[in-house]
Amino acid sequence: MRTRRLRLFRHPAQVVVAGFGLAVAVGTLLLMLPVARTGTDWTDPVTALFTSTSAVCVTGLVVVDTGTYWSTFGEVVILALIQVGGLGTMTLASLLGLAISRRLGLRARVTAAAETKAVGLGDVRGVVLGVARTSLVIEAAVAVVLGLRFWAAYDVSPGRAAYLGVFHSVSAFNNAGFALWSDSLVRFATDPWICLPIAASVIVGGIGFPVILELRKRLRTPRAWSMHTKMTLWATGVLLVLGTVLITANEWRNPATLGQLDTPGRLLAGFFQAVMPRTAGFNSVDTGAMYEGSLLVTVVLMFIGGGSAGTAGGIKVTTFVLLFFVIWAEVRGERDVQAFERRIGERVVRQALTVALLSVGLVMAATVVLVEITRMSTHLVLFEVVSAFATVGLSTGITADVGTAGHLVLVLLMFVGRLGPITLVSALALRERQRLYHHPEGRPLIG
Template sequence: MVVVAFALAVLAGTALLMLPQARTEQVGAPFVVALFTSTSAVCVTGLVVVDTPSYWSTFGEVVILGLIQVGGFGIMTLASLLGLLVFRRLGLRSRLSAAAETKATGLGDVRTVVKGVVAISLLFEAVTAVLLTLRFAWGYDEEWGHAAYLGVFHSISAFNNAGFALYSDSLMGFVSDPWICLPIAFAVIAGGLGFPVWLELYRRFHPTWAWSMHTRMTLAATAVLLVLGTVFVTASEWDNPATLGALSTPDRLLAGFFQAVMPRTAGFNSLDYGQMHEGTLLGTVILMFIGGGSAGTAGGIKVTTFVLLFFAILAEVRGESDATAFGRRIDPRAVRQALTVALLAVGAVVASTLLVLQLAAVSTEDALFEVVSAFATVGLSTGITADLPTAAHLVLVVLMFVGRLGPITLVSALAMRDRSHLHRLPEGRPLIG
């Protein structure tokens, strides 16, 4: 149901974007362009094959904004909300679907979770929109109506980790403006933590020892990755005259932090990734692949998957029988699920990179960057997206769709396939390493 619902949303968005009213030239967009843009919006990615502000009309931009919001909420979450509003109840099928998408702990908790998802989304989007609107109006002399439109669009795009911008160079024109960069960055972080974390923090902010392993793991990993990412990007690009080298020291620190936040699957950029060092691009690929928190607007394999594998490796190196974290023993089944998700993601990225290299005359690092950006629903690019052939665009469309739904449906399916056997086969022990 989740897969079909997202597919229908993509097709509906494609049809709307193919209308003449959606383009500034009043001519319907080609099917592949509309499909790519719709998929990128619904899957909250941000990759584009055309320049958003000049190619799409205001109607087209509003359609894209609506698709971002629908994709960020989640199709099943939105359907469940409508069911609550219209019928004031949820059937078993709706509760099962919403629980799978929002990672609700129980069927009785679905109503609370759905309402919480909507409340959290609207709260962060509203606060960010107000801050951006004031800055656009007072700092850049935009009329209040247009400033509000810019604020709302970028706030929704930021919290939902979509990365669509109404400027041709994304946010490069605001690289030195903390009143634009910081609200957008914090909205991205908030959306990337995941709704289960925010709901738990709302219910019991204190004491911290009562937090679940998932919340502790997500917050700790997010903080570590943000700090390490900021240090890495800033140090790597410090003397690059095409990126940080031309900025003052405070502006370098701001831009370094902003570029460390965006690979968490947001897609905005205040620096030109096409001018960055290859080492910086590789580090960004790693950050994109890890992604953000589960059951939120972020993509990637998720930080919990990455941290679970880290603690599993640590336990194996130490010779311990159980993997532990934050004073708790990790369920071996969760470790197997994390390993499955990570290996399938690696397989999808490697196969797609090879395919793109066969279809387009691009370098390996550019192809890898583009593929990981699509699979992890990030939206960052070195500038090759529009120049790729149609076949490569379709590969990225599939990757964005799989990246948005694959981890969700895969983990849900694995969680529901807990089968027991009345016998166990004789043990074998192949040599490892």
């Protein structure tokens, strides 16, 4: 029996899945307790499971209002699950990278070390401490800013202001998107002292620990940055600018969203709405009232997601950018894929294609299932599915109305979306082997 148990968990990806599954199970049991909600009733298992999964997978989708349904104990449980999920994702993704590097050959390990520069080949303790220290410092700084603002400008007691600051700081840095108000952050849409710290925390948490650590060491020498850091920062900047321009322009005259704000408020809210699809899930305008064009832009941004080994979800910006360079090389007729003066290996290209295509297939399959279950509009269901898979948490308001079967589908999507890309890439890398023969080349017609 012991041998079978060891064989079952011999792959690092299996340990990751088991660990997150255990966290979800414990959170579900705690949230089912009467003390976890207002009133004296037990929480039904599906609601508790959905909320626990959403918190551990740092998604932010909810089927009940967080600030009114859950008691202070329930909110603290949710906060703890968010912290465990966020720290666990960054730590485990980084440690899986170390596990993969040990399984590579000497030349590949040296190359990986030279390229990443952020994580050593065997510094497991350094990775864990670095992730925890970085997370807590950023969360504390943002919590202080938010707490002071809540206390000074919104007539909140110092204790309550500190609690609100901590809760929303942790939720923001871990890209969870849980808020203690039923309208998320709509009431603060024109307050830069609330929106900008939260947006900055979301961006920093979403670029990934390896990038954060490298910037801390080499902020003033961008020429020495690794390709991963350059690719992540470049893509993040481009997507933020494009998202801000497209959403702000499209919603500028929408009386239900930006149209009701003054010009500075429109610009701030437009920027905030472009940051949140990086898988944070807060919203400062009514998402359900946005035009379909804005929802489509948001879906694309959610599907791409943020940086690797961070708190963001999606297929990751590095996967998206890598596929762009693959297309660019093919259009130009070049044999090698190159980016930032580096050649991309064929193995990495195949991994990116695998992650992207499997993600598209999963999203499409889940969308079809939910449309059949709920009979809701396809564009609303697609938005909800991508939000769950990319662990974003934005919703047009249909989450509570999809029924028990729909909730279970979304639970599965959140879990797979959080752990799928990490475990899939690690499994592909750890299974790498060299074939000792080649079949004759075939050339099927394309297009």
